[in-house]
Amino acid sequence: MQPRWNDLQDFLAVARTGQLSRAAASTGVDATTIGRRLRRLEASLGQTLFEKTREGQVLTEAGERLFAHAEAMQRAADQIDERASTAKELAGLLRVSVSEGFGAWFIAQHLSTFIEQFPALTVDLVASSGFLSPSKRETDIAILLARPRAGPVVSAKLADYGLRAYASHDYVARSGQVMDTETLRQRTLVGYIPDLLYAPELRYLGEIDNALVPTVRSSSILAQHRLIASDVGIGVLPCFIGDADPRLIRILPEVHIKRSFWMVTHQDMRQLQRVRVFNSWLTALVSGNRNQLLGN
Incomplete structure (x- = not known):
């Protein structure tokens, strides 16, 4: 039996986050459903993909091999979605992880101008105490308080x-x-x-x-x-x-x-159209509000 794409997407979410609960939060699918899909995926492959530890789920050797293939499939799917959407109208899901104050106070009050330009995009503004990880592909874009020192990411100072x-x-x-x-x-x-x-x-x-x-x-x-x-x-x-x-x-x-804000994306996602247009919009926004941000 061939693996289902939904099962592989949930497998990727658990592999990146390390916990069923975190995967559920990042995908919007409840943890029970994700657990059931993982068991179905393991049954279809005849392999154990995760070891359950006190901290969460850890990839087995078989899981590591599948993770590499599934990530390649996800990148190809993202590129197909981008080509389809830019041929007509930019659509899909854009997830942005940002600190609570900057996200809920600053970005939120200006976001309508971005939505007006790209009304077919669904925007997740994850403004909270803590950040989703761009290196684990939990988010398309992360606005961090420090430049990451490692990981498959591309970063630049925002403001x-x-x-x-x-x-x-x-x-x-x-x-x-x-x-x-x-x-x-x-x-x-x-x-x-x-x-x-x-x-x-x-x-x-x-x-x-x-x-x-x-x-x-x-x-x-x-x-x-x-x-x-x-x-x-x-x-x-x-x-x-x-x-x-x-x-x-x-x-x-x-x-x-x-302090400084850093814009960070996974190196495989930086060329996605939805990521590029948001980066350009936010860069222009902070440039036009530099004195407000600095408190001059």
């Missing part, structure tokens, strides 16, 4: 962006002005939960003063923004969030932290 310390007007009126870091240590600080940081680039407060420790913490930058705007305390925000909220003012204006 620099600035961060500053912010508080609400009401908080400052109640607690008093902050003129130096010694005074800042005496205020309520809002920040990330240290052991839930998904990237070292998110350690902001230490760059202002090593003695600064947040006492109101969240893994979400959008939740931190809401806390700061609700007069809870002082925290560091990207300038494209903090400067856009009229309830907030900059604290210690001389403090200006800089």
